[in-house]
Amino acid sequence: MTKLDEENLIRRFLLGELSPDEREHFEERLFADEDFAILVDGVEDDLIDDFARGKLKPGDRGRFKQQFLITAERQEHLKFATSLHKALTEGEVVDDRKYFGGWNWLRGRPSLAFSGAFAILLLVSGGVVVWQTLSRRNAQQQVAATQEKPAPTPPTANVRVGEQANQDQGKPSDQGSSNISQPPIPSDTQTGDEKRLLDKGRAVGRSAASSFAVVLLPGSLRSEGDFKEFSVPKGVKTALLKLQVEDDDEEPTQPATYEVELNHGEIKTIHQAGNARSARGSGGDCFVSVSIPARLLTKGNYQAVLRKRAPDGTVEGVGSYYFNVTETRHNKH
Amino acid sequence: MNKSSVLTQTNLDDLLQWLSTDRESAGQKYEHIRRTLIRVFAGRGCYQAAEELADETLSRVANKARTLAVTYEGDPFHFFYGVAKNVYHEYLKRLARESASDVSQMRNGTGLIVQAAADEEPDESEARLECLLKCLRSLPNEQYEIVTKYYEEQKKAKINNRKALAERYLLSMNALRIKASRLRKLLRECVLECMANGV
Numbered sequence: 001m002t003k004l005d006e007e008n009l010i011r012r013f014l015l016g017e018l019s020p021d022e023r024e025h026f027e028e029r030l031f032a033d034e035d036f037a038i039l040v041d042g043v044e045d046d047l048i049d050d051f052a053r054g055k056l057k058p059g060d061r062g063r064f065k066q067q068f069l070i071t072a073e074r075q076e077h078l079k080f081a082t083s084l085h086k087a088l089t090e091g092e093v094v095d096d097r098k099y100f101g102g103w104n105w106l107r108g109r110p111s112l113a114f115s116g117a118f119a120i121l122l123l124v125s126g127g128v129v130v131w132q133t134l135s136r137r138n139a140q141q142q143v144a145a146t147q148e149k150p151a152p153t154p155p156t157a158n159v160r161v162g163e164q165a166n167q168d169q170g171k172p173s174d175q176g177s178s179n180i181s182q183p184p185i186p187s188d189t190q191t192g193d194e195k196r197l198l199d200k201g202r203a204v205g206r207s208a209a210s211s212f213a214v215v216l217l218p219g220s221l222r223s224e225g226d227f228k229e230f231s232v233p234k235g236v237k238t239a240l241l242k243l244q245v246e247d248d249d250e251e252p253t254q255p256a257t258y259e260v261e262l263n264h265g266e267i268k269t270i271h272q273a274g275n276a277r278s279a280r281g282s283g284g285d286c287f288v289s290v291s292i293p294a295r296l297l298t299k300g301n302y303q304a305v306l307r308k309r310a311p312d313g314t315v316e317g318v319g320s321y322y323f324n325v326t327e328t329r330h331n332k333h
Numbered sequence: 334m335n336k337s338s339v340l341t342q343t344n345l346d347d348l349l350q351w352l353s354t355d356r357e358s359a360g361q362k363y364e365h366i367r368r369t370l371i372r373v374f375a376g377r378g379c380y381q382a383a384e385e386l387a388d389e390t391l392s393r394v395a396n397k398a399r400t401l402a403v404t405y406e407g408d409p410f411h412f413f414y415g416v417a418k419n420v421y422h423e424y425l426k427r428l429a430r431e432s433a434s435d436v437s438q439m440r441n442g443t444g445l446i447v448q449a450a451a452d453e454e455p456d457e458s459e460a461r462l463e464c465l466l467k468c469l470r471s472l473p474n475e476q477y478e479i480v481t482k483y484y485e486e487q488k489k490a491k492i493n494n495r496k497a498l499a500e501r502y503l504l505s506m507n508a509l510r511i512k513a514s515r516l517r518k519l520l521r522e523c524v525l526e527c528m529a530n531g532v
Contacts, residue, residue, distance in 0.1 A: 032408060039507065039510065041514045042510040070375055082458070
């Protein structure tokens with residue numbers, strides 16, 4: 001008997017189509033031969049699958065229902081077969097494993113593999129271009145941040161905007177670019193990084209004017225007379241607040257970080273920055289610098305609260321820095 | 334039917350001991366025998382009563398298992414088959430004694446069972462599918478491929494698919510069928526467990 005003949009015989013048995021003699025012989029073999037019983041299991045599974053997929057002939061379908069679906073276990077088998085058929089035909093199973101076994105799957109679909117590879121190449125190229133653009137812009141902003149706009153009122157003891165100091169040192173107030181309208185930061189407040197950026201910024205064009213810097217000293221009283229004043233120039237996107245801090249006598253192996261909270265009148269906190277570090281200017285003073293989107297600095301009084309976080313996590317207040325924005329001429333976003 | 338032949342724990346233990354000294358092997362043989370008995374009775378037209386008749390057969394053999402273990406020589410399966418034929422003949426006599434309306438009720442009962450199977454709630458069907466996908470994902474790659482490819486196609490494509498699978502994994506067709514059947518059984522159990530625990 002061929003394999004096909006054997007399978008046909010099994011199907012006939014399962015559908016109740018065997019003669020009494022055929023059936024008795026079959027049953028004896030079922031009991032005695034475990035391998036044969038497993039083969040019957042396999043044909044039974046195929047029969048259930050055919051029923052679940054609607055592939056049985058009408059006559060077989062009726063016999064299947066009558067002969068086969070007579071126990072709860074077999075009904076459970078049918079429900080399982082229905083689910084398996086659904087999973088295989090609706091592509092969920094295949095799609096899911098395609099992700100994990102992607103290589104073998106891709107090998108069989110070269111056109112899709114090529115399209116996918118091309119798409120990845122485009123994405124990577126685009127990403128590189130964007131990164132380069134952002135890096136260049138960031139460098140320009142850093143350079144522009146080293147320059148300061150002169151205050152509309154004579155500088156007070158707590159605000160130094162740098163133009164005077166630079167002029168004293170004989171440096172042109174518009175050094176860096178003819179398009180830069182902001183005077184540079186006083187050289188004695190410039191940190192090493194800022195100097196390098198400033199040098200770099202000399203080669204940069206008009207985008208260097210997109211930020212400005214303000215040096216603030218800690219204030220003692222928050223009375224009206226003590227607010228330091230400046231205006232936000234037109235076209236500027238970033239304000240760099242340089243908060244002067246006391247120099248630490250000892251340099252810890254793990255330097256402290258600083259947290260800045262910027263408060264505006266009744267609205268309270270409008271900006272927060274953490275993980276800032278102090279840097280020493282060329283004049284020897286230490287500053288903590290924080291960049292603020294210029295659009296946040298609308299007209300009014302501000303308080304920058306500086307806190308120091310030690311390496312062990314303890315936080316202590318350092319000081320408050322008060323200033324007043326008298327006029328904003330930046331573009332609204 | 335002899336209703337007094339209830340399968341007690343003692344009798345069951347005796348029966349398992351007779352089938353095999355290894356408890357696990359004995360359990361597997363017991364399950365195989367029970368399923369075969371159900372197949373036999375269903376194949377002889379005892380639709381609704383197939384399970385009941387199978388259990389009756391097992392109980393009768395279990396009652397004698399302690400004696401059989403000492404006196405019987407030969408394949409236990411033959412003994413089960415002999416008892417099953419007796420149970421079947423007694424069932425036919427019972428049917429003949431009862432009225433035709435009772436017989437047709439039994440036959441109609443089969444239809445009700447089928448209807449209940451067809452009317453699975455959509456929620457249950459979805460839960461089952463979700464469990465099946467979860468169980469499939471838990472399979473190692475080789476087993477996953479066997480299950481999905483073995484049952485994927487229809488007719489000629491199915492045969493070709495299975496041949497290719499057998500070649501790929503260096504299995505005979507029979508061995509592949511056995512493997513697929515066992516994996517399917519594992520998946521069924523996994524799904525039932527998943528549904529019992531809630532998806």
